[in-house]
Amino acid sequence: xxxxxxxxxxxxxxxxxxxxxTDVEAVAFDLDFYEKKYxxxxxxxxxxxxxxxxxxxxxxxxxxxxxxxENLIIFAQVNNKTEQVFEERExxxxxxxxxxxxxxxxxxxxxxxxxxxxxAFLALFHRKAIGKAFIIASLWPxxxxxxLGLLMYIDFNKYFNYFHHIFFxxxxxxxxxxxxxxxQMLPLEFFSSMAxxxxxxxxxxxxxxxxxxxxxxxxxxxxxx
Numbered sequence: 731x732x733x734x735x736x737x738x739x740x741x742x743x744x745x746x747x748x749x750x751x752t753d754v755e756a757v758a759f760d761l762d763f764y765e766k767k768y769x770x771x772x773x774x775x776x777x778x779x780x781x782x783x784x785x786x787x788x789x790x791x792x793x794x795x796x797x798x799x800e801n802l803i804i805f806a807q808v809n810n811k812t813e814q815v816f817e818e819r820e821x822x823x824x825x826x827x828x829x830x831x832x833x834x835x836x837x838x839x840x841x842x843x844x845x846x847x848x849x850a851f852l853a854l855f856h857r858k859a860i861g862k863a864f865i866i867a868s869l870w871p872x873x874x875x876x877x878l879g880l881l882m883y884i885d886f887n888k889y890f891n892y893f894h895h896i897f898f899x900x901x902x903x904x905x906x907x908x909x910x911x912x913x914q915m916l917p918l919e920f921f922s923s924m925a926x927x928x929x930x931x932x933x934x935x936x937x938x939x940x941x942x943x944x945x946x947x948x949x950x951x952x953x954x955x
Contacts, residue, residue, distance in 0.1 A: 751838035778809035864943030
């Protein structure tokens with residue numbers, strides 16, 4: 731039984747991490763989402779880059795974060811002049827962002843392996859415990875995300891700054907919206923929309939696992955009677 735408890739705890743930790751980091755990846759690399767927000771926030775007017783070129787720059791930027799491109803030396807038509815889109819400070823910040831994504835992949839993949847092993851063990855030796863594991867894995871992150879969502883609603887800028895202070899060791903993320911195209915492309919409102927979308931996906935998935943856990947637990951009780 732001690733082994734079962736260990737794997738229940740492992741599932742309750744690994745499952746939320748796998749879901750959340752996968753949601754972050756899905757939203758962060760969704761080009762349709764970028765195009766929709768560019769139109770909503772009139773980013774073409776702010777940056778002076780036409781939508782077609784803006785989407786090309788975005789695609790190349792995301793390829794860089796995926797490791798499919800070596801650098802962010804990108805040229806485009808800005809206010810009808812061909813120029814380098816991102817300057818040194820923006821490029822250096824994106825180096826940090828890429829490193830953060832790389833670490834996220836490592837954590838997600840490690841947690842995925844732990845999750846698969848844990849589920850396999852419980853399925854073979856303690857099948858009745860799977861429902862309990864899903865319930866625990868759903869409840870605690872749902873509570874945390876609800877609190878986080880409330881805090882973001884109250885003052886998103888404040889907690890977005892906290893995020894940067896926690897995950898970055900420099901101030902390269904402090905860009906000038908008057909001159910730096912990166913922050914013109916991705917203003918605070920963009921990240922707010924992205925954060926809420928990730929939060930919505932994550933909570934919806936947690937609720938599905940909660941329901942699955944309740945169903946599995948009830949079935950195991952009926953079988954035991």
